[in-house]
Amino acid sequence: MATTNGADVDDDTFDADDDRYDTLVLPADVQKVIDQILPSTDEIDRVDFNPVDYINQLFPTEQSLANIDEVIGSVKSKIRALDTDIRFTIRGHSDTEIDEHKALEEAQNSILLLFQQMREIKDKADKSEEMVKEITRDIKQLDVAKKNLTTSITTLNHLQMLIEGIDKIEAAIKKKSYGDIANLLHPVISVLEHFQPYINIPQIQELSTNVKELTAQITVQVRKECEDAFNGPNAKNFTPNQHFLDVCKIIDVIDPKLRLEVINWFLKTHLSEYTILYQESQELTWLDKIDRRHAWLKRALVEYDEKYSRIFPVHWEMVER
Template sequence: MMDEEELEYAEDLEAILHLTPEVQLAIEQVFPSQDPLDRADFNAVEYINTLFPTEQSLANIDDVVNKIRLKIRCLDDNIRTVVRGQTNVGQDGRQALEEAQVAIGQLFGKIKDIKDKAEKSEQMVKEITRDIKQLDHAKRHLTTSITTLNHLHMLAGGVDSLEAMTRKRQYGEVANLLQGVVNVLEHFHKYMGIPQIRQLSERVKVAQSELGTQILADFEEAFPAQGSKVAWLDKIDRRYAWIKRQLVDYEEKYGRMFPEEWCMTERIAVEFCHITRTELAKVMRTRAKEIEVKLLLFAIQRTTNFEGLLAKRFSGCTLTDVKKPETPLESTNPFLEDDVGEDGSEMEEDLDRPKKHKAPDNPFHGIISKCFEPHLYVYIESQDKNLGEMIDRFVSDFRAQGPPKAGTEDGGAVLPSCADLFVYYKKCMVQCSQLSTGEPMIAFTTIFQKYLREYAWKILSGNLPKTSSNSGGLTIKSLLQEKEGSEAAKFTVEELCLICSILSTAEYCLATTQQLEDKLKEKVDKTLCDLQQYPVACSGPGRCL
């Protein structure tokens, strides 16, 4: 009966102690053991067979049973000890909890006491250091005020020095001072609401702006001045000598590298001409007050010679604005010849000699010299002055030498000064046409008219004899009017000789001036010729003379 109960108890215990594989694995990892009894898949039959593998081993069965029973008793004792020990755990835990609560209460009381003492100590320290704190704030404010005043003094003095050095152009000292002033000014950003500080800041900004503008102007004045000095008109022939050397060197080194139809040498020369014209125009605009007549004519002569050299060397096929010269018509203008006569008779022969105008066949004409045209007013003003001096010299010579004497070959002939005037006119017209046939030629037309009128009044009309009937003096118009009886003026032989000479000179001037008009129309550009009129000649003796 007991065996059955024990068997049932064992089965129930086995069912209760059946553990999952995960739990069993965890137990084996925590409590590793080599005992077969601790294995989860323990088999009693296999264990007994292991203990008694043969029949002879059954002789020791009593010893084996005793060992197993001893082991069982040891396990039972251990289990009882553990179970009995667990009965006092709850009581011990409650006692430990109560002790912990008491300790926490004591600790809280001590912390409260420490806090109260700390507050009392803090209050005591505040009372002790109250005056020290006030003194510390006063010291800090005083230090800040002194530093700010020192910076303000440095800023005010620096701004004054900066403005003075800027005016004196002491750029070396300004470089160091300006950085220091800017650094000091950074300390006053929070004080910009104060008018005086804001005014100093604005003065610094103005000084910086003026300094930058002044330095830039000094650089522009220093460096371009040296460049313009080297590139001035008196050294213009150096430009042309340089490009000649460069073109020769280019043809020797690289001439065969490009096809001839590309005309690379001519293209380089044309590009040089364009750059030279632009740069000369800039230099002359900058130094317009330094241009003199001789210097201007020298530069124009060298330039036209260079343009003629280009025309001999190149065909001008790379120029896009080349126009074929038109075949000129035959002209009878008296101002065509190059050589100027010295007396009136030679000039009269030239007036009757027909000349053919040679059309310019230089495609490079004006490619550089065009830049001189805006400055030809210097040449025009010089000729205006020369003509004025010439008229004054004619007047003084006429007064010194007197009129042509009666009974001589010169009696009643054209005055020599008239021929000299037209010779000079021709020289001016030819020279101006070589320089420009545009607006400068129109300006010369006005000058010619001006001094023809002065010649008519000062030399011709001004030297006519006076009569008692006409207190205002004679005029050519009054001489040409027929008078009879007492109204007819009576003149001496010398006066008649003078009148004849003046009338001959006036007639010569009228005829020559009309031819001058025709020549001017041929010289001036056609676009301007259609828009302008040339009232050089007088419409009659009554108007001009």
């Protein structure tokens, strides 16, 4: 029996080794955290709580045992209060678990809803992308159609220009209107070049043949004009005019070979006197007569400048020849 200030308490009554009084021993650091979170001044909450010492404190003397019923009642009240707190705490944990379970279900439902919305958005995006592709295809088709239409309109305009040009050239040839021929021939030849990719089409081939025939006919006429001007009976009396200027313009369009042929005719005609006067067998070819040769050439150049410079195109370079 233990004795505290004259009051004896039987140690067997509070055997520390009894399984009913097993104490849950927590690690020191865990206990420290619990004490910080749930501070308590009650001696029962202490880690080193000793029931025997606690009872001896409640009944320090034999006389204090007279109040044992009150003490027991007070302890029972505390026990009931603790039981009530424990029940509320357990119930609160149960409610919390229910709320957490409900919150988890709501979160899962929200996630499912979110996935559904994302799937709907993706489906709409896929549909929008497909729609954009279809619109793009339509735009490309329209663009190709526009280009084809533009090409067709341009081709038709060129075809109309070609046909009208051929008709006008035919009429101008009959009238020997070389000014009109000079203005029409180059555009017609240029337009015909646009139809080279379609030359196998019978109608285009026919138009191309017409242009070639007209060109050949014009070539014969302008060659005759030049031959009459430079080698004809009245060649010495030839006076340059607008008519012959138009002939030179036509020659410039038709063929470079014809142009060279005309140049040679002109030079042969106007240098024939020089060729005769200054043959190697002639006295004028001597070195002491070179001033006379120079004078003849100067006179010929002056004559050319006054009479012919305006009818021959500059790029023919007649003076340099």
